[in-house]
Amino acid sequence: MTTIALTAAWVAFLLGMAWYVAVLDGLWAAAREGRSPRAPLANPLYRCATMLRHQSNLTEAPDLLNWRLAPALYAGLAGTGVALVPFSSTNVLADLDVGIVWWGAIEALTVVIVFLHGWSANSQFGLIGAYRYVAIGLPVMLISMFVLIATALPAESLAIPKIIESQRGFWNVIRQPVGLPLFLLLGLSLSFRGPFNYADSADVAGGTAAEVSGAPRLVWEFARLAMLTAVAAVAASVFLGGYLGPWFPGPMWLVLKTAAVLLVLVGLSHQLARISPSRMMTLIWTVLLPLSFLHLVWAGVLAL
Amino acid sequence: MALTGLLTIMGTIVAGALLLQWVAARARRDRVVESQKIPFLGGSAPQTHAWQRFHVRYYSMTLLFIAFEMEMMFMYPWAVVYVAEGVKALAEMGMFLAILTVGILYGWREGIFRWQ
């Protein structure tokens, strides 16, 4: 595939999956609320149009530059995350030989950007959302690093394509069963959904987005969906063998697996309650992090 | 080269997103008036700016976290040669996790994983 075709595929993948998540959200919510969904396929587009029609809001003396940059950067990071994922053994947009390290950088910069988004508005609810997001976003990052390093052991490489190739025998989800669930928690945290929605939840009136309206909000909400897509694509590649699979061509497998992971992620974000940030911080450090240690030991012993 | 590719993607998306925000703002003529700029507090108006010396309730946790992060940085290259080096690398990891676990246990015992 030429670079052009590859880029086109990447754009289609990003937009398509974001739309798919939005639709899934609507359907799942309707099912949970015990009512019939409303124009499930088109609703995301309608909402986009509404946000675009809204006037973009300002606050008293905001940090305007960072306020406008944060959504854009967030979307950009999500884009690079998807670009790391190979569609097939030969077709990868960014064949970086330290792919999972770049992914780590994406996680770190996401925390910075969400903080900036909440800080820049100069409003108390935005600040509360931003600060408690940092408290959770930082430690969750450690878990995902351990989990990704565990997948790099059998592959003897930090490159995502090599990690995929190392799963020709067994998928990592079989060899390292705890890895995928832990990584999905990271996904919820990176796009602050459901039990990890400490940034933009309703108890702080929308948190970092409480003062945002119009196009900036549209970009922000899209970036959240795009980031979730990136997480799912990476999870599908690193744990579910990405493009590997019988019968269908590689890209199709990637799409199917990503869609499946997204289904699980959306489900989790609707099914789980959120605990107070203080207790979540304790839970991550004292339960989830040691669990990821054990996971790494298990993976290490298995790899030898 | 992968890096240039990634940076191009980053740049394009950021530029596009900023452009969208700019165009949308241009398209609407109505100005944001002063009363509209008041931050939302359920209808109340704040007395001061919200930007404050914000009391971070988890500051000790962040310090522990930084040290953790540094240790992690050694683990990536270690992971690449793990299979080649075999038992030596395994012992290596044992020591690593031991250090980190001691760190966690200590922090937990001092109660730094709570809002202070």
Next chain:
Amino acid sequence: MLERLAARAPVPVFVAMGRDRAPAVERLLQSADIDVTATPRHASILLVAGRVRDSDQAYLDRIHDQLPHPRATFWWGDEQGDDVDEAQRAASFDDPVISLRALYRNLISGAHASETHRLADEPPAPWRGKGDHGQGGEGMMGGVPYGRMMPMPPTPDIRDGLALDVYTTQIGPFMPYWPAGLVLEVTFQGDVIQSAEVVHPPYPPRDVDRVPFDRLLHETTALAQVERARAAHHLVCIARVLSLVGLPTLSRRAQILAVRVRANERVAIEPLRKAAARAGLRAALAPGLGRIDDRLARELGGPAQRAAGDAIDDRSDNPTYTRLDFTPVTQTKSDCRARLAQWFNEAEQALALVSAAPDAMMDQGALVEAPWALRAPPIDYRVTELLPGLEWSEALLVLNSFDSAALCRMAPLEVP
């Protein structure tokens, strides 16, 4: 093109809950056509349900101005002045969804002009051209940069300037998952509440919840009506807590259930309760959070008292109920968890009573426990004494673990 798409979207509505003749706003949630937003910044229509206190008009105007253009106000509730445009009001008994939809469509297409600001278009304090840099500030912390002062430390710190700032502000009265009408002056340090004071008390229980109980005072009423009203009231209280712990869909489901209970439909609460339990509701409410001592629980009466363990319930002495061998349900712990469980139990028990005696009648003046402690005096305890030291989300949980009647009695005006 954009207009046509936007006009099809669910109507983003921000609800300002009023007090007198306020309709049951949860009826809106039955229709997938309405999105109730968490902040006015995301809404196109400001829905004023019922009438607000005169003292709250300024707050209402501020929220109105915080909506982004195009925006409009919609009054839902009785006794609206005739000066209000027909397209922008509905009586509390009729269903406004159609009108809201039409108003929104016209707003998007431009047929209905966006409302201009109600408050003066001037900064809180004049700053332009003042100070050393023309931004209104003086020196490091002084002046009114861009119209407001900066947060300051609670005590003048003569040593090193390391005393952290506190952020003091009024919060309320119109916020989702916030007791309607309550205005607190809260002092934060970071995201933790240092102190809070009542500025305006919350609104009393809504008429929609009182109707059958008031009617019972002077005419025979069906037990079913009374108990359905109780179940509906409790379901709405439950819904607030559910949304605060990040379960918005279950919260919406609870409110829809409440509407259907009032509409004399036969519904089951058990599935909702199971779903909430599976979602980890217990974990989300820390044990001991918002625990009150027995004295306060006794003074509060109603569900709060029964959640503390003593089975005081007027229905125990009512022949109609004793015939159905009614015994009050209770909890032991007297914290947020217990009060939530109490609401669930009482709502389920109420519906059980309805199905046990669908057509039992009670003659006027019969003694019946209201969903809250009815006609009880204010008590010398401030709800604000529960808040200091709590992180913001926990404070909200504590506030919303009391019904509006209990909050009213715990939040009489501070006497200066």
Next chain:
Amino acid sequence: MNVTDIAFWIFAAIAVVSGWRVFCTDSMVRASFLLMLSFIAVGLIMVLLNAPYLGIATVFMMAVEMMVMALFMVMYMMNPAGLNPMMMVHQHRFSIAAGVFLFAALAGLIIVTRFASNPVAPGTEVVAGLGKELLGDSMLIFETAGVTLLATMVASVILSSRSGRFGAADTGSVPPPLEPGGEPAGRQPEQGGGHAHHHH
């Protein structure tokens, strides 16, 4: 002048300019993240020098470290958002002079030094090489670093944490007086502001 050269010059410019802006902005948050931007540019230059792991690891580390730095700067600096403009550097004449001099000196050294030129052959497993080094000759250094970091963790917790297994750190503590034998000055922890209220 190929793509790599252009990229180098762009990153170099970003690194220098954003590093300079750190001292010109009034907002603590902006200062922290401008510094982060400078470091990120340097990290990307390292990637150009065929040290991909070290380069991107730098990006990663600097992101989290500047994040934490921003938290602390906002917590400790008056007027953290720079609503009132202020001069961030002390003795700025001297510091400017020193900065210019050092930059010139170091740059001069780089120019006059004749560096050995043995470029890494493309396709070399640099990351694996790094790993072998860590488990080989540099093992001791590496282990020492590990233990040192543990010491750092313990020390930082001891110094910073208020809560502790022996009770709150400031129980019974009194701030020192401004003049010898004088009254304790400043905020008394007992009546204290935020630190007095902490919840479990």
